[in-house]
Amino acid sequence: MHAEPACETSLSTPPSARWPVVPLQPAVREAAPRQPATRCSTCSLRAVCMPADLTSTELQQLDTVVLTTRNVHRGETLFRAHDAFQSLYAVRTGSFKTVVMHRDGREQVTGFQIPGEPLGLDGVCSGTHSCDAIALEDSTVCIMPFGQLETFCRESRRMQRHLYQLMSGEIVRESSLVMLLGTMTAEQRLAAFLLDLAARFQARGYSGAQFNLKMSREEIGCFLGMKLETVSRMFSRFQREGLVEPNGKQIRIVDLEGLARV
Incomplete structure (x- = not known):
């Protein structure tokens, strides 16, 4: 079954061909009000977004980076x-979507981020961001100035390895998305999307069987090429087959194994 992209864009071609970058001067937007961060050393999400084996000394150093x-x-x-890249971010509460805008104003959703996941890695390559990061709900992010993070990584091999893993994870995610859109049927794409979200929520200590979809059906379609x-x-088909039970934005996965077999 061929993909029927909601945004009328082919994702089988390289990003540079699909989304030509218009040369602009890097913009530095006025920062929104900031507030002191919860210390990483005592944060409940630290095991999700930071290395689990940091020493007490490294945790103290990390607390001076994420302020x-x-x-x-x-x-x-x-x-x-096109904003100037200055910091990496970790989603603390809420959720985001990343979006690339086409020249004619159409948008392509390229990902959804939930608590514990990074934002801003796209800016490391060129020094400017290549997408918009938009809050799907009232959200909070922890700010990690990249220059200070680099210094910390030079002193901590554990943190350096973690940063490499984050970057590698982005490459894997992009490759998986291309495969999902290029080889799977519509049913398989939606099933894979729900299973991926379930696994990510469960890894954060939330329910993997019942969760809220903060993104709209249209945003899901724009991400999945539908x-x-x-x-x-x-x-509706998954509900008839007893695989999921949607209730507004809330989704309950009734048959996890059945959804995986789609």
């Missing part, structure tokens, strides 16, 4: 494409 958090209201951007009508039809 502030930032609140981002629903619909607001954390950063935009029209809104197709997404709605697939959800």
Whole structure:
């Protein structure tokens, strides 16, 4: 079954061909109000977004790097494409979507981020961000100034390895997305999306069987290369087959193994 992209874009070609970058001067936007961060050494999400084997001395050093958090209201951007890259971010509360805008104003959703996951790695390559990061709900991020993080990584091989793993994870995620859109049917794409979200929530101590979808059906379709009508039809089919039980934005996975077999 061929993909029917909601945003009318082919994802089988390299990103540089699909989304040509218009040369612009890097913009530094006015920072939103910041507040002191919860110390990494005592944060409940530390085991998710930081190495588990950091020593007490390294944790103290990390506390001097992650000094502030930032609140981002629903619909607001954390950063935009072509903004100057200054910091990496870790989602503390809430959720985000990353979006690439086409020249004609259409958007392509390239990912969804939940608590404990990084944002901003796209800026390391060129010194400017290549996408917009938009809050799907009122959210909070921890701010890690990249220059200070680099210094810390030179002193801590554990943290250096963790940063490499984050970057490698982004490469794997992009490759998986290309495979998902290029080789899977609509049913398989939606099933894989729900299973991936379930696993990510479960890894953070939340329920992997029942969770809220903060993104709209249209945003899911734009991420999976499907029209809104197709997404709605697939959800209805999964419900009829006893695989999931949608209730508004809440999804309950009734048959995990059955969903995996789709």
